Amino acid sequence: xxxxxxxxxxxxxxxxxxxxxxxxxxxxxxxxxxxxxxxxxxxxxxxxxxxxxxxxxxxxxxxxxxxxxxxxxxxxxxxxxxxxxxxxxxxxxxxxxxxxxxxxxxxxxxxxxxxxxxxxxxxxxxxxxxxxxxxxxxxxxxxxxxxxxxxxxxxxxxxxxxxxxxxxxxxxxxxxxxxxxxxxxxxxxxxxxxxxxxxxxxxxxxxxxxxxxxxxxxxxxxxxxxxxxxxxxxxxxxxxxxxxxxxxxxxxxxxxxxxxxxxxxxxxxxxxxxxxxxxxxxxxxxxxxxxxxxxxxxxxxxxxxxxxxxxxxxxxxxxxxxxxxxxxxxxxxxxxxxxxxxxxxxxxxxxxxxxxxxxxxxxxxxxxxxxxxxxxxxxxxxxxxxxxxxxxxxxxxxxxxxxxxxxxxxxxxxxxxxxxxxxxxxxxxxxxxxxxxxxxxxxxxxxxxxxxxxxxxxxxxxxxxxxxxxxxxxxxxxxxxxxxxxx
Numbered sequence: 483x484x485x486x487x488x489x490x491x492x493x494x495x496x497x498x499x500x501x502x503x504x505x506x507x508x509x510x511x512x513x514x515x516x517x518x519x520x521x522x523x524x525x526x527x528x529x530x531x532x533x534x535x536x537x538x539x540x541x542x543x544x545x546x547x548x549x550x551x552x553x554x555x556x557x558x559x560x561x562x563x564x565x566x567x568x569x570x571x572x573x574x575x576x577x578x579x580x581x582x583x584x585x586x587x588x589x590x591x592x593x594x595x596x597x598x599x600x601x602x603x604x605x606x607x608x609x610x611x612x613x614x615x616x617x618x619x620x621x622x623x624x625x626x627x628x629x630x631x632x633x634x635x636x637x638x639x640x641x642x643x644x645x646x647x648x649x650x651x652x653x654x655x656x657x658x659x660x661x662x663x664x665x666x667x668x669x670x671x672x673x674x675x676x677x678x679x680x681x682x683x684x685x686x687x688x689x690x691x692x693x694x695x696x697x698x699x700x701x702x703x704x705x706x707x708x709x710x711x712x713x714x715x716x717x718x719x720x721x722x723x724x725x726x727x728x729x730x731x732x733x734x735x736x737x738x739x740x741x742x743x744x745x746x747x748x749x750x751x752x753x754x755x756x757x758x759x760x761x762x763x764x765x766x767x768x769x770x771x772x773x774x775x776x777x778x779x780x781x782x783x784x785x786x787x788x789x790x791x792x793x794x795x796x797x798x799x800x801x802x803x804x805x806x807x808x809x810x811x812x813x814x815x816x817x818x819x820x821x822x823x824x825x826x827x828x829x830x831x832x833x834x835x836x837x838x839x840x841x842x843x844x845x846x847x848x849x850x851x852x853x854x855x856x857x858x859x860x861x862x863x864x865x866x867x868x869x870x871x872x873x874x875x876x877x878x879x880x881x882x883x884x885x886x887x888x889x890x891x892x893x894x895x896x897x898x899x900x901x902x903x904x905x906x907x908x909x910x911x912x913x914x915x916x917x918x919x920x921x922x923x924x925x926x927x928x929x930x931x932x933x934x935x936x937x938x939x940x941x942x943x944x945x946x947x948x949x950x951x952x953x954x955x956x957x958x959x960x961x962x963x964x965x966x967x968x969x
Contacts, residue, residue, distance in 0.1 A: 538570045538856050542608040543591055545844055547576035548787045549807075550814035551876035559869065563860050570856060577610045578785070585785040586725040592618035598848065599623065599632055607851040608861060612670075612842050614726075616660045617922060621935055629661030634847040637664040639858055645865035650841060650882045655919070665846040667865040668882025669873060673839035673909060674731040674805040674920055676829075679793055680822040682718060682800045686710045693908060695829040697736065697766050701773075707800055708773035719778040720770070721947075722799035724789035727781075727940040729803060729947070731838045732828065734921055737763045739830035744916055747835055752929035752964070760927050760960075764946060764953035766831060771949040781944075787811060794819045805839070809878055809902055825905040827912075836916040837909055841882040878902055933963040 542560075546552035560572050578587040580594055591610040596619055598604050611619075611633070620626045629635075636642045642664070643651045650656050650668050657663055678690050686707055691699055704720050711718055723729060740759040741747035770776055778784075778798055790811045792798040802808070802823075812820035828838065845864075847857040863869075870885035922936045945951035 536569065538853055540570055540572045540608070540853050540856055540860060541606045542572055542574045542845075542857075542860075543580065543594060543606050543610040544574045544576045545587075545610045545612075546810075547578050547587075548811070548814055550810040552807075552810050553814075555869075555872060555876055558872075559864060563863055567856075570860075572860070578787070584725070585783055585788075587786060588612070588615045588726060589618060591615050592622065595619050595632075596622045599628065602850075604848050604850050604852065606848065607853045607857040608845050608847055610844065611660070611665055611846040612844055613659050613840070613920075613922065617936055620661070621937055627661055629663050629665060629846070632849055633661075633663065633665050634849050634854065634858060635663040636666050636858075636861075639862065642667075642862065642865060645862075645883060647841075647882050647884055656841070659922075660843065664843070666843045666861050667845075668841045669844050669864060669869075670807070670877075671839070671841045671880045671882065672805045672807045673837055673906070673918070674728070674735075674828075675838070675905075676721075676732070676801050676803060676826050677808060677823045678801050678826055679797060679799065680824055682797050685797075686718075686800070688800075690824075690826065692824060692826045692905075693912075694834075695827060697769075697829050697831045700829045701769055703800065704770050704773040704776065711775075717775055717779075718797065719799040720773065720776045720801060722778060722789050722793045722802040723781050723944070724784040724786055725782055726786045727944055728805075729943040730922060730924075730936055730940050731805075731920065732803060733763055733767070733939065733943055734926075735828040735838050736766055736831055737927060738835040739832040741835060742833065744836050748919065748921060748926045750925045750930045752927075752932075756927055756929075757961075761953065761957045762831070764957055767943055767946045768953040771947055774949065776947040777944060790815050794823070806879055806902070806906070807877070810876070821901075824901055827909065834912065837913045837918045838920050839918045840920040841880075843882075878906075928960070928964065931964075931967060933967055934960055 544556050546556055556574070560574055564570055564572055576587070577591040580587070580590040582590045582593055584590060584593075588610075592615050594606060595609055595611070595615075598606065599619075616629070620628065637651070637657075646664075646668055651664070656668065683690050687710075688703055688706055690703065707718060707720055710716070721729075737759055738744070738747040740762060741755070746755070778792070781789075784792070789802065790808065793802050794812060794815050804811075806825065808823075809820075812823050827834070845861055847854060847861060851857050865883050867883075867885045870881045870883040873879070873881045873883075874885065923932070924934050924936065924939050925932045928934060942951060942956050946953055946956065
């Protein structure tokens with residue numbers, strides 16, 4: 483086997499070992515919901531049946547606009563399904579193109595779902611629903627179990643359990659994070675991590691640690707950038723974020739590092755050790771606030787894809803908070819400039835206690851859809867080995883859907899021999915025996931009765947970094963609310 487194939491096989495093996503023990507349509511026209519009269523079976527293709535079948539208009543909230551080959555995959559599977567089922571027209575609108583002024587595409591998707599649930603008018607048959615969007619809908623509805631009533635449970639769809647990797651079906655973690663059911667194929671996997679802009683680092687004179695970074699290192703980088711900005715009358719931000727604020731994964735990684743054992747860090751209980759670790763982690767964020775600007779001005783109004791343009795084209799920040807999914811986003815903005823973005827192991831105060839990452843479903847079917855069976859059939863078309871293998875080639879991430887390893891390690895797949903591959907392999911070697919998990923909701927900090935949502939935590943962490951809120955004030959506010967809730 484060639485070196486190229488060996489590298490590809492090694493990367494796939496690395497990803498597998500990370501598995502946890504835990505608007506406009508294609509024509510550019512805006513639309514609302516459409517009627518349909520008949521569902522179809524998978525066997526009904528161009529030559530299936532002689533009777534005239536009425537057209538089914540399937541309305542779908544898509545994802546990955548502007549993300550290169552991820553977006554290509556969406557269009558390819560849409561075209562293929564429409565070719566095999568001539569009576570089906572898929573009207574797809576990306577979540578970023580939905581109605582609404584909020585630049586956050588996940589908020590827009592959540593708004594559409596909430597509107598359907600509250601009004602009973604099902605405009606969308608398939609919706610974008612990852613774990614983060616589920617959290618936004620849950621916060622609006624005040625009911626974490628809403629998917630059981632309003633979404634199709636794919637664990638009951640024939641053939642679905644067999645299409646997913648065993649840990650997806652067997653580990654309750656994957657049901658718990660999306661309301662207790664399996665909402666669709668677990669297409670995506672990713673690691674959450676910081677990336678740094680090598681050009682900015684060189685300009686400032688920094689040698690950024692790509693592995694083994696500590697909070698002291700991070701603060702030294704913030705101080706050096708602050709000094710550079712002052713001396714050169716510039717305003718380069720320390721960490722680029724946008725309207726989809728992901729600061730919680732940094733908090734989670736730092737918090738977990740204060741514990742000897744992974745299980746003690748993530749169990750949903752609150753005790754004295756958790757209380758102190760909560761305050762210490764907030765204080766670590768406050769320590770960075772001395773070196774402004776930490777966050778860029780106007781970050782709240784910057785869309786998820788625009789933040790990539792800012793750091794790539796404008797060198798607007800030293801770091802960006804994101805994940806391995808940003809590989810496709812960077813390449814889409816500028817193939818050459820993407821080479822300066824380098825992933826780094828997340829900073830810690832104590833132990834490097836596990837990776838922040840996940841396998842996640844992306845799309846779901848509304849259970850009261852008039853096109854329910856067609857929508858299920860289309861989403862099942864994503865749960866095929868050939869799609870899993872295409873995802874790996876397109877994104878350099880693995881997927882929760884089973885593939886044929888012998889086909890993945892073939893002449894079709896390019897060698898991943900780059901910075902990204904090295905990062906993933908290094909993370910596997912260092913953390914392969916520890917579960918990969920992205921908790922999001924701070925129940926791992928404050929217990930199952932936590933009064934703090936992940937949306938609140940993200941907002942408060944930003945305020946602390948900007949210097950408008952102290953760690954002590956927020957800590958005392960949360961402790962007060964916890965005390966009141968326990969009475």
